[in-house]
Amino acid sequence: MFSAYGDRIAAIVLGACLLVAYLLVNPFELTSDVVATGLSGIPVTLLIFGVAGVSKRSALLIGGSSTLGLMIGTYLQTAGIVG
Numbered sequence: 205m206f207s208a209y210g211d212r213i214a215a216i217v218l219g220a221c222l223l224v225a226y227l228l229v230n231p232f233e234l235t236s237d238v239v240a241t242g243l244s245g246i247p248v249t250l251l252i253f254g255v256a257g258v259s260k261r262s263a264l265l266i267g268g269s270s271t272l273g274l275m276i277g278t279y280l281q282t283a284g285i286v287g
Contacts, residue, residue, distance in 0.1 A: 238279045253267075
């Protein structure tokens with residue numbers, strides 16, 4: 205039981221650190237918009253797992269699908285297909 209809480213605490217700490225690093229570095233200046241949007245999904249997925257209390261599989265499905273949707277939307281917008 206302790207390892208489950210330990211995993212969640214580690215995910216919260218790592219997700220928060222990655223989120224701060226993401227905000228400080230601003231990957232939109234270093235990579236394409238699609239890649240930078242994809243990188244934003246990593247701390248979000250970790251925080252979903254740590255804070256919401258869902259299983260690892262559910263957190264990966266939620267975080268992965270939302271990140272993929274954001275990446276596709278960003279690509280369509282930068283390609284001039286929509287918006």
